[in-house]
Amino acid sequence: MAEQNFPTGQLMAGKRGLIMGVANKNSIAWAIARQLAAQGAELAFTYQGDALLRRVKPLAESVGSDILCECDVTNDATMDSTFATLKEKWGTIDFLVHAIAFAGKDQLAGSFIDNTTREGFKSALDISAYSFVDAGRRASEIMNDGGAMVTLTYLGSERVIPNYNVMGVAKAALEASMRYMAADLGPRQIRVNAISAGPIKTLAAAGIGSGRHMFRFNKAASAMQDNTDPMGVAGAALYLLSDLGLSCTGETHHVDGGFHAIGMPQEGPLRESMPD
Ligand code: NAP
Numbered sequence: 001m002a003e004q005n006f007p008t009g010q011l012m013a014g015k016r017g018l019i020m021g022v023a024n025k026n027s028i029a030w031a032i033a034r035q036l037a038a039q040g041a042e043l044a045f046t047y048q049g050d051a052l053l054r055r056v057k058p059l060a061e062s063v064g065s066d067i068l069c070e071c072d073v074t075n076d077a078t079m080d081s082t083f084a085t086l087k088e089k090w091g092t093i094d095f096l097v098h099a100i101a102f103a104g105k106d107q108l109a110g111s112f113i114d115n116t117t118r119e120g121f122k123s124a125l126d127i128s129a130y131s132f133v134d135a136g137r138r139a140s141e142i143m144n145d146g147g148a149m150v151t152l153t154y155l156g157s158e159r160v161i162p163n164y165n166v167m168g169v170a171k172a173a174l175e176a177s178m179r180y181m182a183a184d185l186g187p188r189q190i191r192v193n194a195i196s197a198g199p200i201k202t203l204a205a206a207g208i209g210s211g212r213h214m215f216r217f218n219k220a221a222s223a224m225q226d227n228t229d230p231m232g233v234a235g236a237a238l239y240l241l242s243d244l245g246l247s248c249t250g251e252t253h254h255v256d257g258g259f260h261a262i263g264m265p266q267e268g269p270l271r272e273s274m275p276d
Contacts (some may be wrong), residue, residue: 004231006038011242013040016090018082020046020071020135021099021152024055026202028152028180028233029099035234036097036241039061046082073100073131074123077112077226083138095241096139098151101128101204103167109209112165124166129173136181140190146243148191152180152233153252155196155260175252191249193240198228200258212259219267223258 014063021029024046033043044067048058053068058189060068065088068084086093102126107116132151139149156164157171176193182192197207199214208214219227239245254260 005259006035006203006234009040011039011238011244012036015040015242016042016044017093017095017097017147017241018044018139019097019099020073021097022047022056022059023052023203025059026200027099028095028200028202030059030199031234031236032097033059033063035231036078036095037047037065037242038080039238039242041095042065042090044069044086047173047261048072048273052115053163065094073101073127073135079134079138083142084167087142090142092139092142092144093139094147095234096135096143096147096149097237097241098135098149099134100224101152101167101170103128103165103170103207107166107244108207109163109165114165119130121166121169125173128167128170132174133177133181138183138184138231140188143188143190146189148245149181149185149193150240151194153178153194153196155254155256156197157196158251158260161214167208173261179250182248185251191240192246192252193245193249194252196234196252196256198222198259200228200233206261218257218259220269221256221259222256223261223262225269229257 019029019033021027032093037043043063043065045056045060045065047053053083057068066067071078071082104120107120107124112248138148151174153175156168157175161168178192185192199218205211213225232255236253
């Protein structure tokens with residue numbers, strides 16, 4: 001992501017939260033973290049393995065964070081230790097950002113019906129959907145009433161996107177889980193929402209077959225005729241996680257340049273980018 005200045009202020013002053021899913025500076029979770037920090041939030045981060053620690057540690061330090069927890073969402077012991085660390089260091093938290101997804105590369109290309117295996121299905125659903133339920137439950141145990149949670153989803157949950165395959169099914173489960181979590185936690189004024197972001201160049205996006213076609217098509221066919229800016233996703237997360245988002249819960253909010261709203265794109269830009 002190009003160096004950008006996130007709007008500064010005090011919207012998150014006094015609030016503490018966990019960011020799950022920063023792999024590098026291009027991660028959507030990193031744009032969200034920078035925006036929240038620019039508004040006064042105190043942050044903790046998870047990472048997977050030493051290689052990622054080397055990348056995530058300097059990023060965390062640059063926003064004043066020294067709480068880094070090794071966490072693989074499929075490993076209960078690391079989930080336990082992550083939330084135990086937060087409880088020990090802070091006592092309570094105010095928000096959770098879940099930006100985690102995974103499916104094997106063999107599951108993200110070609111025919112959905114032919115290529116989706118039982119193991120591939122289970123692992124995609126476990127890492128990309130159940131992990132939000134699990135992290136959300138653990139977070140809720142130490143979350144102040146009035147807190148908030150956000151997860152990241154994609155339009156492939158609602159419509160068929162070539163090669164997205166089992167990840168689309170996992171995102172549908174993630175969005176449904178978000179709504180059930182919103183209902184369970186609503187009485188405590190804890191809000192749970194999802195941001196449906198348009199395609200953004202990250203490590204996870206690189207795993208999806210025909211990525212270049214995806215970016216070109218989205219640019220040509222979206223209402224704004226541009227690809228999604230991670231700053232817009234970060235701004236939406238700030239709204240949903242701060243008191244600006246009061247009364248908003250159980251919502252899947254699209255930040256995709258209006259791509260989701262278009263039934264049939266104008267011929268002009270599509271023709272230029274994808275000639276016959
Ligand atoms: P990213 O930078 O690659 O982030 C994905 C993160 O998920 C990485 O930090 C990755 O860690 C983590 N992860 C995967 N398996 C894990 C596990 N078992 N335990 C803990 N962490 C695990 O890519 P991103 O695009 O920012 O993805 C963030 C979220 O946004 C995902 O839910 C993605 O589906 C969603 N999203 C992305 C786009 C897009 O176009 N990029 C659009 C809409 C929604 P490792 O690197 O260690 O595996």
